[in-house]
Amino acid sequence: MIPLDPTPHPIDTLPSRGNASDIALLDQDGSVTFADLERMTGQIAARLAALGLPPGSRITSWLPKTRLACVLPLAVPRAGLVHVPINPMLKRAQVAHIVADSGAGMLVTQPGRRETLEAGDIGGSCTLVLEADLSFEGAVLPPSTADTDTLAAILYTSGSTGRPKGVMVTHANLWLGAISVARYLAIEPSDRVLGVLPLSFDYGQNQLFSTWAAGARYAPLEYLTARDVVKGVARTGATTLAGVPPLWVQLLETAWPEDVARQLKRLTNSGGALTLPMIAGLRDRFPEAQIFPMYGLTEAFRSTYLPPDLVADHPESIGRAIPFAEVLVVRADGSRADAGEAGELVHAGPLVAKGYWQDAERTAQRFRPAPAWARESGMAVWSGDTVVADAEGLLRFVGRDDEMIKSAGNRISPTEIEDAVLSGGETREAVAIGVADPRLGQAIVVVARGDGTREAELRARLRRELPSFQQPQRYVWRADLPRNANGKLDRSALKAEITA
Known part of the structure; x- marks a missing residue:
């Protein structure tokens, strides 16, 4: 199992337990070893650094899960810049908002996406660069020596409750999130992780980082139907699959060859609760797989997970705190809620983000000091979610106040x-x-x-x-x-x- 190293490092120095010759990335263009990944990260970082943008400038990327899209989350922070991934499913107006709101100095995209943009979508202070112009060649920039509290990325929420807001995450946030997840999922270098989630989604980006932290292989997949996912699992030999409830519904409605279903040994879920019928269906369809229900907040990456051996007896639980997180159940008056008593879920510790980009008012509402009785001091995320802890400390999600x-x-x-x-x-x-x-x-x-x-x-x-x-x-x-x-x-x- 990967060591639980509590010392954060710059995210671009993400360690692997595999050998340099082991495969880190398997995509439609072939395979990339860990040695290749290090070289490619340094090359893209060097090209970005040579642009002369001020430190901390924002680099937006609007790409599907291409090879460059997988490298940019490491290369941009190595160059002393801040990565802002944009979901490839978003349309021009949403892209224009994120580019403007982040004050981006560059947008990296593809010709087809560029053609959908209209005059005025990208301001004069932002340079539009095509993916092909950032080729993997030339000088290699060495790993970063940045303070781990330095901003590394801004992750924009989906915007279902209004315009997307940017969550500011540091090198330490990303590093510790990767180590935490690689540890509790017990990812091994022999694992093959199929990436179906968007890399702009904190859940999807962490899957990339935690896979590489464990020295395992990441295989990005663009899919249109659930059948494409079945084929992806078969083609890549995937052992691990992450999803959200709507995807599991579709996958359970799709035919699976028995040998393909049996090769999956780890299923992870976030972005909504698994229902009892869904859990039963996953157990029946994927008999060799462990199921990891999880609960997360973009503002603190992830808060809890339920170990697979507890799922059968506690199917409605979201579990306990993940490594490096302190999760509290707090009454309205700020005191500790008793077992069986509903309260607000408050997340404290080093996974807590820096707040919302250029939004002091909403930051002050959501990011407030941890209760005095908390183990972790400093800023905490007050989620607005209501939970109940049982006598064993397992949490059950009740709902959002709003x-x-x-x-x-x-x-x-x-x-x-x-x-x-x-x-x-x-x-x-x-x-x-x-x-x-x-x-x-x-x-x-x-x-x-x-x-x-x-x-x-x-x-x-x-x-x-x-x-x-x-x-x-x-x-x-x-x-x-x-x-x-x-x-x-x-x-x-x-x-x-x-x-x-």
Whole structure:
């Protein structure tokens, strides 16, 4: 198992336990060894440093998971600059916002994407550079000696609740996140990790870093359908797959050759809770795989994970703190919540980001000093999420304060309603929303995937399982539910539509 080294280093010096000749990257152009990766990182860093941009200048990249896109997260910080990856699923207006908001000095992209931009999208202070112009050749810049508290990247949220906001992460944040995840997932140099998540997503970028920290092989995959993922697992010999709940739903609806399904030994989930039927389906479909449910905040990268041996007995838990994180359950008055008592999840420790880029007001709301009784001092992330810890210290997610449904004097977790709706198999995906109601304050509306033919069966089951105040008043059936750029269900878009 990878040593749990608490000493942060510049992220571009990410260690591997493999040999220099071992393969670090397997893509459509072939393979890249760790020695090649070091050389390529130094070459791109040297080319960026030669541009003469002031230290800390922002370099945006709007690329699919190409070889350069995999190298830039290491090369940009090595050059003393700040990497701002843009999700390739975003469109020109969103790209223009991120470029302008970050004050980027450069945008790296491809010809096809460049052609979608309109006049004024990229200001005069930002240079547009095509991917092909940053070839892997020339001088090699040595590893960085930057202070590990130096800003290394700005990760923009998906923007489902408004315009994307940039989370500022340091070399130490990225380094310790990589070591933490490589450690608790027990990634070995022999592992092959299939990268289906966007590299602009903190979950996806960490998968790249933690794989290389463990000396393992990363195989990026661009996919259109779940069938493409099955083929990717087979082609690369993948042992590890990370996803979000909507992807698992699609993968469970897709045929898998038994030998391909059995080669997966590690499944990780974040970006939403796994339902009981989903866990059962994953166990049945991938019998050799350990399941790692996880809970994360972009503002602190990740907070908790549930060890696979506890999933069967605690399927609704988000687990305990990951290495280097202190996770607290805090009452409204700032004191420690008792076991079984709901409170706000507060994340303290060295994984906490530096705040939101050029947004002091929202930074002050979310980043506040840790409670005096916390083990870790300094700034903490006050998540706004409500959780409950059991007697064993395992956490259960209740909901976000701004998503709670207030009906007939009751505070109702949409997660609880969704879990109940999904538990019977009448639908595979559902989102519970509170809508204004003159009598109740808010009524529960469920938007579900399907044609509605099993609605009567679903209503009858929930009348048996849920109290009257938790009964959905209305169901809206859709052939598919909208997703944001990171593949998560777009709750905000659905709520805006349903409540309009």
